[in-house]
Amino acid sequence: MSAPTAALAAAFGEHALQRVAAASPLLALFDIDGTLAPLAPRPQDARVPEDARRALARLAAAPGVYVGLVTGRGADDGARLVGLPGLWVVGNHGVETVDPDGTRHIAPEVLPFAERVARAADALAGPVAAVPGALLEDKTWSLSVHWRLADPASVPALAAAVHAAAAQEGLRVHEGKMIHEVKIDAEVDKGTASLALARRLGALGPEGLVLFIGDDRTDEDAFRRLRGASAHALTIRVGTAEQETHAAWRVDAPTDVHALLDRLLALRGA
Numbered sequence: 001m002s003a004p005t006a007a008l009a010a011a012f013g014e015h016a017l018q019r020v021a022a023a024s025p026l027l028a029l030f031d032i033d034g035t036l037a038p039l040a041p042r043p044q045d046a047r048v049p050e051d052a053r054r055a056l057a058r059l060a061a062a063p064g065v066y067v068g069l070v071t072g073r074g075a076d077d078g079a080r081l082v083g084l085p086g087l088w089v090v091g092n093h094g095v096e097t098v099d100p101d102g103t104r105h106i107a108p109e110v111l112p113f114a115e116r117v118a119r120a121a122d123a124l125a126g127p128v129a130a131v132p133g134a135l136l137e138d139k140t141w142s143l144s145v146h147w148r149l150a151d152p153a154s155v156p157a158l159a160a161a162v163h164a165a166a167a168q169e170g171l172r173v174h175e176g177k178m179i180h181e182v183k184i185d186a187e188v189d190k191g192t193a194s195l196a197l198a199r200r201l202g203a204l205g206p207e208g209l210v211l212f213i214g215d216d217r218t219d220e221d222a223f224r225r226l227r228g229a230s231a232h233a234l235t236i237r238v239g240t241a242e243q244e245t246h247a248a249w250r251v252d253a254p255t256d257v258h259a260l261l262d263r264l265l266a267l268r269g270a
């Protein structure tokens, strides 16, 4: 991915929200960790607050609205965490998309590489288990090696093991929020999957809009590709004002995302 070139995003404004409220169809896409769910010590500790879940459910039930989750987690884990029916779920950073009826689409580019991820997981089991607090999250199409709870002194050796296992299998590594993400080296990301879904659902048409809200480096793929492909995309980065981003807008924290959801529901009368 190229480095972000956009100016620092502007704080999210009321006129942008009016645009979102008027769109039909609206495809509203949300990253999970750090966006809907505040970051937690371990993946299994993350929660989407109950009022935000209720707001998402109301939005998904509104006429002319599709709601999707776009996560680095496996799609089934992301769906479990949010726990609502009727949503589209893009998992594994764009590799898999599960429709509300349960139909699963796997990006064909990754199919030849599945065994490589499994072998890298096997190779990493020992090194990760040897570091107290470290966790290996095997998501079939990608791996996350978590070090949030590990002694910082052990992180360089853990990183070296991750890079070695990935290199052995021709996989790539990028750094997330206190995790090493091991991914298949293919042109598949949150942006390719979000665009494909938007096209399938007709959300890039003259009256349509794609809203994408995310907080992390992999969300930048979606910001960049959506903004590049269409004027009918509105992108919001969750995080501090100092972060460079391809998103057009910015909010500070998941609590702002929840407030934005409430305001959107009010404007749509949903």
Ligand SMILES: O=P(O)(O)OC[C@H]1O[C@H](O[C@H]2O[C@H](CO)[C@@H](O)[C@H](O)[C@H]2O)[C@H](O)[C@@H](O)[C@@H]1O
Pocket (backbone or CB within 6 Å): 031, 032, 033, 034, 038, 039, 040, 041, 042, 043, 044, 045, 046, 070, 071, 072, 073, 074, 137, 144, 146, 148, 176, 177, 178, 179, 181, 216, 218
């Ligand atoms: O694209 P996302 O939905 O934001 O997924 C990115 C990774 O999120 C999860 O890890 C992050 O959240 C954990 C729970 O709050 C936290 O403990 C960890 O430090 C964060 O990096 C998830 O576990 C990964 O699979 C995702 O790739």
